[in-house]
Amino acid sequence: MEKGRRVTTLDDALKALDETPYFIVNGATDVFVKHRTWAELPLKMPKTPLFIHDIASLKTIKETEDKLHIGATVTYDAMLKHPAVPELLKACLNLFASPGIRNTATLAGNIANASPAADGVLVLYALEATISVKSLNQTKEVPIQSWIKGPGETALKPNELITAITIPKRKSTHTWFKKVGGRRSDAISKVSFAGDALIEDGHIKRLSLALGAVYKTVVRLSNIEQKLINQKIDHIKTVWPELETLLKNAIAPIDDQRSTKAYRQQVALRMVQTFLKACLT
Ligand SMILES: Cc1cc2nc3c(=O)[nH]c(=O)nc-3n(C[C@H](O)[C@H](O)[C@H](O)COP(=O)(O)OP(=O)(O)OC[C@H]3O[C@@H](n4cnc5c(N)ncnc54)[C@H](O)[C@@H]3O)c2cc1C
Numbered sequence: 001m002e003k004g005r006r007v008t009t010l011d012d013a014l015k016a017l018d019e020t021p022y023f024i025v026n027g028a029t030d031v032f033v034k035h036r037t038w039a040e041l042p043l044k045m046p047k048t049p050l051f052i053h054d055i056a057s058l059k060t061i062k063e064t065e066d067k068l069h070i071g072a073t074v075t076y077d078a079m080l081k082h083p084a085v086p087e088l089l090k091a092c093l094n095l096f097a098s099p100g101i102r103n104t105a106t107l108a109g110n111i112a113n114a115s116p117a118a119d120g121v122l123v124l125y126a127l128e129a130t131i132s133v134k135s136l137n138q139t140k141e142v143p144i145q146s147w148i149k150g151p152g153e154t155a156l157k158p159n160e161l162i163t164a165i166t167i168p169k170r171k172s173t174h175t176w177f178k179k180v181g182g183r184r185s186d187a188i189s190k191v192s193f194a195g196d197a198l199i200e201d202g203h204i205k206r207l208s209l210a211l212g213a214v215y216k217t218v219v220r221l222s223n224i225e226q227k228l229i230n231q232k233i234d235h236i237k238t239v240w241p242e243l244e245t246l247l248k249n250a251i252a253p254i255d256d257q258r259s260t261k262a263y264r265q266q267v268a269l270r271m272v273q274t275f276l277k278a279c280l281t
Helices: 010-019 076-081 087-094 107-113 119-126 222-228 235-250 261-279
Strands: 023-025 049-051 061-063 067-071 130-134 139-143 148-150 161-168 174-180 191-200 203-212
Touching: 010 049, 010 161, 076 087, 087 119, 087 174, 087 191, 107 119, 107 161, 119 174, 119 191, 119 203, 174 261, 191 261, 203 222, 203 261, 222 235, 235 261
Parallel strands: 023 049
Antiparallel strands: 061 067, 067 161, 130 139, 130 161, 174 191, 191 203
């Protein structure tokens, strides 16, 4: 039986996936932890692995006038060094894992892994990213929010590959990434927040509020955003008394080994309040 296959071109990857339901391995930082066995024993992979991390054509960051396209095998380290990567994403990646992981892990892996606590996914929700998904005969552009269905669950078909992540280039006046974990970095988030806003002429022109680890997927607080977009910034104060209720309607945190429902609810509220207060100044 084939133990694994390494591809270096996108064509070869798509042909391979079309013929055989391989298990895609990119930076391997999720896969090799999830499928490890006892020390010195080989990994127990669910299917034959297809190693895609050396596909050079997907290891590029391309810019157009209004968009940034990040290839699926670009590492976090490369993103941190690129001048066009948005500050909000860099703020997240600076706290992401440790330098060793950042040297190999990818956004495509973070997205396909689809954890509700995934830090990269959280920022991509706030930045309204889309993902490019290809099979041998089809290319799709999908908003990240509609592609992730639940913990570990996405719309990816066995013959498909994420090839790029596209982030709209846009002006922001306020951005904030915050994660609360067992330690500042190299920790899975108990609760996390990404905010992105454009405040101009005293008005809230654009607002994204995203929370991680408080629902089965990352969530956008669209019920709060809709009350504030196109309003004068002072309108934030009028929403204050109902903020907690609006938040409770949008999230459903759970008790687990990392935190409690009550703690997550309280911290999520503080995060949203902190960002909205910053927008007032
Ligand atoms: C010590 C440690 C610390 C970590 N810290 C953090 C953290 O702070 N925040 C955080 O969010 N995560 C963290 N992680 C999790 C992990 O590093 C990230 O989720 C990372 O982004 C996964 O990327 P990868 O390229 O390594 O994915 P892989 O492990 O290669 O793959 C993950 C999943 O994505 C699929 N996949 C990968 N690429 C593609 C593609 N192009 N198309 C389709 N499917 C694909 C794979 O089949 C697999 O199901 C940590 C992991 C470790 C081991």
